[in-house]
Amino acid sequence: MVMVPAVLVGLAMLLPIAYLAIRGAGATTEAWELLFRVRTLQIIGRTTLLVVVVTGFSILLAVPLAWLTSRTDLPFRRVWSVLTAMPLVVPTFVGAFLFISVLGPRGVLQQALEPLGVDRLPAIYGLPGAALVLILLSYPYILLTVKGAFQGLDPALEESARTLGHGRMSTAFRVTLPQLRPAIISGSLLVALYTLSDFGAVSLMRFPTFTWVIYQQYQTAFDRSIAGVLSLALVGMALAIVLIDSYTRGRIRYHRTGSGASRKAEVVRLGRWRWPALAFAGFVVVMALGIPAGVLLHWLVRGLLVGEPLLLLWSATVNSLVVSGAAAFVAAVCSIPVAVMVVRHPGRLSNVIERMSFTGFALPGIVVALALVFFAVNYARPVYQTAWLLVFAYVVLFLPAAMGATRAALLKVSPSLEDAARGLGRGPLQTMRTVTAPLIVPGILMGAALVFLIAMKELPATLILGPLGFKTLATAVWSASTEAFFAQAAAPALLLIVISSLPMAFLVTRDFGESTSSGSDYS
């Protein structure tokens, strides 16, 4: 019963990448030759460098922060716990324009230093600027996965190591860190893919990695298959990252071998180390949240004072809400048959469908957008230049987020619950309505909220697939900041952050409630 819709969803998700591959095979020879030119190698080199730098520094920030906020008596730990996760709601193009306006050659910082005789700051464009923004805004992916791992860690492992004669340091390196490794790896995978597909930071920081070059090619070059071939190369890099990830997981399994209630781990007393710890957490939060927020307010006030028109803002807000809301709804609905198939009818077919529905996870937004442009121009003219195509692109890109939530919700409903309802005389549909649905709806809503949050921030697909003259908050911020109209960018940027924080708050409080209710099982 669920097989047909599940297969259809899977195939639809595969459409962009499949079409791109077909097109690539038929691309002009010039396009393929271009791929092997020195310039392409440079792009690959720059992109790789950016991914490595961002991922590396993100680990260095995230792992200590995760430890401080989950295992120690850091003062105001709960506050830090929320603040350090918050940069996730700041889109990279917002972060980039704010950092440019502060640290740029004649930015806010330079103006503040003017009386001291500083009339120019070194340029932050290029690798340093792009890396700085991406590190500060994406390290929370690793932070959150590592914190999750800390919670699941059986304290008896560390205690065993202690009684076997290993001190705190030795235990940390030989037992705790190896246990965190899978979480660090999967968080790093998220950061690496995020960096690879980022368009906002690299375009504003003028660091020509794949996404930025592809966009320029698409906008300017006559031969669009060059952009197509470059996209395929980018997909290749994404695939390589995913493969490296699954390779590093290896044979070792990292789960608790026993079952039953776990205790809460002992809280580490920082003593006089709490001052450097506070300074470290404070530094990260000021850089990733404080400076952006302060500068945003600065530009907002400036903009209001000179009377920036707010009319445009209204239609951009409505556009953002409508397309993101539609994408959230469609993604949530599509996730149901796939999740039911995967959870309730495991097998080879479900496996394939699951993989297909996860393609968007590794695909950069710009690649999906380009593929859909090519496809629509040739085979689906009526949807070309409509919001429908944009919503479809969002669904391809963000279905994995909805899938994760729906599947987790479904896994919590044991089939015996449904069997019990059947045994009590309810038919299959009645069972669905009275037992299964009430139990999984909260999970599905959570997935939808997540999709909404990410879709609000999506930039390249929106730029490429949005109908002519179609502005969203994201594109409004981006086009104003590419022209350095920072005051104009401030209002939509703030709105974007506020609106996308709402579902985030929902997710965080929900998470928080669950962790405190299960956290009291100390015996």
Place this chain on the structure above:
Amino acid sequence: MSTFAVRCNGLTKRYGEVAAVEGVDLAVQPGEILSIVGPSGSGKTTTLRLIAGFESIDAGEISLRGEVVSGLKTHVPPERRRVGIVFQEHALFPHKTVGENVAFGLHKLGASERSERLREALELVRLTHLERRYPHELSGGEQQRVALARALAPNPAVLLLDEPFSNLDADLRARIRGEVKSILADAGVTVVFVTHDQDDALFMGDRIAIINEGRIEQSGTPEQVFHEPETRFAAGFLGVADFLPAEYSNGTVKTELGSFPMSGESSGLCEVMTRPDDIEVTRSPEGSARVLSRTFQGISDLYVIELPSGAVVRAERPHHKRFEPGDSVRVTVAPHYVARCFAQADGKLMT
């Protein structure tokens, strides 16, 4: 004095207002197995964690082999106490093989001695053939033995076992319990074993300490604590016991089942303990007691009998002397019965 492997004096640990452990005294001879048994929340695991050094104490003193490891001013960290511990969940390092797990505590030894000790430890638990496996590839019983080998390999001053059998189902449990006991005997190690299960405690322990609400109720050999309980709690916790209201005065205790001479001089209201094998039942139409139920146990039957006052006792009778619910019977105590009498006020043994 210094001959004790483990000695706790007045051990006290508070969490905020609540005392998890209060004034606990324990002494374990070298090579002895002490079972600490009590209901959940009684403070037995806290006691174990205090001995291991995972928590600091609020009052009292702990010494291992005569050396003070926890006191008001001293707290030797766990890694320098030479205690071995086996957790309920085994806590094997999932990223290390069986061999690496067992060798984990041998890091201060030279290579040749380390491999020698690893070999010995694996032989002791008969798992040499699994040295290169990972923990998740082992059965529950094998994981248990790896955890034992890992804890024993560094030759600890005392081995602490925290509910090691409570994850196992009944069949496996009886077998593994026997295996563990023989491994511990071979190793000749001093053991403190914590459990909520009285069968495990009686089976494993050379001596038993019953703990309740953070205090030791009684300690002694299994026979002593079972047959000569010193508190009402200890009497009720181990085995099946019923308590009849009674009055103690002038060297006798008066109960519904008759009066028994007592050696002491106490007086006051109390309760007298009976166990099912202390009670004899005879069929009698004039009998004033009534059979409420019968539970089939195979070799014997367990009866619940209501006395005229409404008090209830349980009696175990051979299967060939059968009564049915509703039968009128006469209840007496067996000739071997010795009354044990607990004060109603504080549950302490009256003498």
